[in-house]
Amino acid sequence: REVSWQIEAAPLHEFGDITTDMENMQVVVHLNTKVCEKRKISPAEIMEVAPKKIRDRRHYRDFEHDIDEAKATLIFTPKDRESYQNLFQLAEHVRNVIVQGIDDILRVVVRKETGEYILYTEGSNLKDVFDVAGVDTTRTRTNNISEIAQVLGIEAARNAIIHEAQSTLNEQGILVDVRHIMLVADMMCMEGEVKQIGRHGIAGEKESVLSRAAFEVTVNHLLDAAVANETDELSGVTENVIVGQPIQLGTGDVRLVAVKQRDN
Structure with missing residues (x-):
């Protein structure tokens, strides 16, 4: 479960209460320290990450922020205080900014299979998942062939094509000699990049x-x-x-x- 928390994208609103103070034109975040403690992340880390990610990942910069570590409170103020629209827009960014986990992985399901735990994810980000402690990188796989080629190289992408084709056919009870699939995978990858079999490819x-x-x-x-x-x-x-x-x-x-x- 701890490993899944490091992977699954968790927005800021899961870690406390977010209120929009229209009188003072502020978005106030009160962090729940018990939730932070349970999910193995410190309030200070969240308060540092949230403003940075709003600027870098969500590309929104028209705000200022103040931190009160003693009260675990984070206050966001729009630069233009004359417009309620800016306040509500800022509040939306604050609610949905990812403060824990990997942005591209929307959901993680933990299953116990053959005596060990396996994490199934919705969305993939191989490069960042490999950096998470507790993940067995030698047995981590994705069905995003282009991402495999980018992170692990063209040979890994070729092997992934063979595995995906074989597993799909086997699920339907169709037996195809692996050499046919290998030949197709070789054609798709022979120029150093993954090409589709279609009018835009081979x-x-x-x-x-x-x-x-x-x-x-x-x-x-x-x-x-x-x-x-x-x-x-x-x-x-x-x-x-x-x-x-x-x-x-x-x-x-x-x-x-x-x-x-x-x-x-």
Whole structure:
């Protein structure tokens, strides 16, 4: 539970009472020290983090703040005290600023499985989660392939694609040889970045005009190829099937060359 508190994003309103003082144009935060003690965070730390995060993460800077550590009270005042709208806008930022946990992880569920505790999260942030004490980084995973590539590298992203594809197919009772999935993962990652299999990725970058046209947006591909004066070598499977001739594999890859001998 303590580890989950370090991960799950907790807004300021969970740690005490927040009141909007319209008479003095202030937003007053009274921290509940018992809640802070239970969640293993000091009031002083919250009072330091809250104003900083409102400025840095929420990009709101039109306010000043005062801290009373003895009373565990934090007072926010808008710079423009003539407008109630500014006061209410500041109050909204104060209520929802994240003071404990990781901003991108909205919820954490703790489950006990096979004698150990596993944390399931809504949202992911690998880089920050790896810094949390108590997290086994060797067994932490996410289904955000792009994030894996960014944090751990392209080989880790390739392994994640294979794992996700296999687990999805196995859940449906579909058995596919892992080498097929590995081949797809290799194609997606072979240029050092994760590319989708679609018209904006692998299929859209094929050399063959007819192969590209057979996948999606046929007319656009043919028009672009005509304007660019592209030629198709008819070297792949798809394009040869389209024009109705044998593919250049197996039997179709063998050509009989007749040689006429000279008479001596």
